[in-house]
Amino acid sequence: MNVQNLSTPLPDGQSNLQRIDVRGLSKSFQLAGTAIEAVRDVSFGVRRGEFVALLGPSGSGKSTVLNMIATLIKPTSGQILIDGVPVIAGKATPNVGYIFQRDTLFPWRTVADNIGYGLELAGVAEAARKERIAACVAQAGLQGFEHAYPSALSGGMRQRAALMRTLVVEPQILLMDEPFGALDTHTKIDMHDVLLRIWEREQQTVLFVTHDLGEALTLADRIILFSARPGRIKDMFEVDFARPRDAVKVRETPRYAELFQHIWHSLGEEFVKGRKP
Numbered sequence: 463m464n465v466q467n468l469s470t471p472l473p474d475g476q477s478n479l480q481r482i483d484v485r486g487l488s489k490s491f492q493l494a495g496t497a498i499e500a501v502r503d504v505s506f507g508v509r510r511g512e513f514v515a516l517l518g519p520s521g522s523g524k525s526t527v528l529n530m531i532a533t534l535i536k537p538t539s540g541q542i543l544i545d546g547v548p549v550i551a552g553k554a555t556p557n558v559g560y561i562f563q564r565d566t567l568f569p570w571r572t573v574a575d576n577i578g579y580g581l582e583l584a585g586v587a588e589a590a591r592k593e594r595i596a597a598c599v600a601q602a603g604l605q606g607f608e609h610a611y612p613s614a615l616s617g618g619m620r621q622r623a624a625l626m627r628t629l630v631v632e633p634q635i636l637l638m639d640e641p642f643g644a645l646d647t648h649t650k651i652d653m654h655d656v657l658l659r660i661w662e663r664e665q666q667t668v669l670f671v672t673h674d675l676g677e678a679l680t681l682a683d684r685i686i687l688f689s690a691r692p693g694r695i696k697d698m699f700e701v702d703f704a705r706p707r708d709a710v711k712v713r714e715t716p717r718y719a720e721l722f723q724h725i726w727h728s729l730g731e732e733f734v735k736g737r738k739p
């Protein structure tokens with residue numbers, strides 16, 4: 463079967479091409495006097511404009527890796543470079559947007575005011591702000607709900623508004639932690655199409671955490687498969703479906719079924735290992 467395995471390390475010098483460059487990353491947490499080894503010696507790169515999914519069972523350290531890249535957690539050892547510059551824990555990195563599973567909208571702000579929050583912080587003038595918010599509202603298909611509060615929206619609409627709140631300031635790198643994990647299957651696929659259309663146009667560099675293989679296959683150029691805890695890179699897979707992709711149609715192709723079956727076996731082994739105490 464023609465499934466390209468990419469676990470061979472990049473030759474020296476090629477790391478210069480990486481927008482996100484993770485080197486020998488490890489993390490142990492202290493929990494009630496016991497060390498929990500969450501991540502062990504993880505190294506990978508993400509090229510400019512590439513969409514990479516981190517896939518693995520629950521507890522395999524995916525969010526911990528993302529949080530270290532987002533500078534929310536300090537690594538125990540290893541280094542992370544963004545555009546060649548080492549990140550510093552606790553210090554925000556310019557051009558990086560972060561999207562969580564929870565929609566994190568402010569309940570006291572309308573959709574438009576939620577989306578415009580980052581522009582307010584950046585001191586963007588009101589006229590320019592309104593124009594940019596209107597464009598984001600249209601992109602997310604939220605016309606008519608600009609003045610609604612989050613409580614009046616469905617889960618999918620809330621997540622679209624949250625996506626736009628991050629994208630409004632045009633980050634070039636997106637760190638996404640199971641952003642659609644709480645949505646039902648159909649709303650999730652709908653969100654995949656929204657994200658695919660945005661990414662095709664803006665070509666952000668995306669690192670997307672998920673434990674949903676179908677989601678990883680639909681969206682990503684490359685899948686990095688994590689082992690059960692302690693999280694290590696078990697394998698990497700190129701996802702070679704043509705772009706632009708249709709989130710529904712791509713799932714109906716024989717190639718999707720072929721890749722799904724191939725990766726599912728490897729992922730399944732880690733689910734089983736992860737179940738053991």
Ligand SMILES: Nc1ncnc2c1ncn2[C@@H]1O[C@H](COP(=O)(O)OP(=O)(O)OP(=O)(O)O)[C@@H](O)[C@H]1O
Binds near residue numbers: 493499520
């Ligand atoms: N602050 C913390 N203190 C102690 N242990 C932690 C902490 N954060 C994460 N862990 C542990 O590290 C391991 C990896 O957790 P992490 O959330 O990164 O996994 P994950 O692959 O993202 O899982 P999921 O898909 O369920 O979100 C788990 O065993 C978790 O209990």
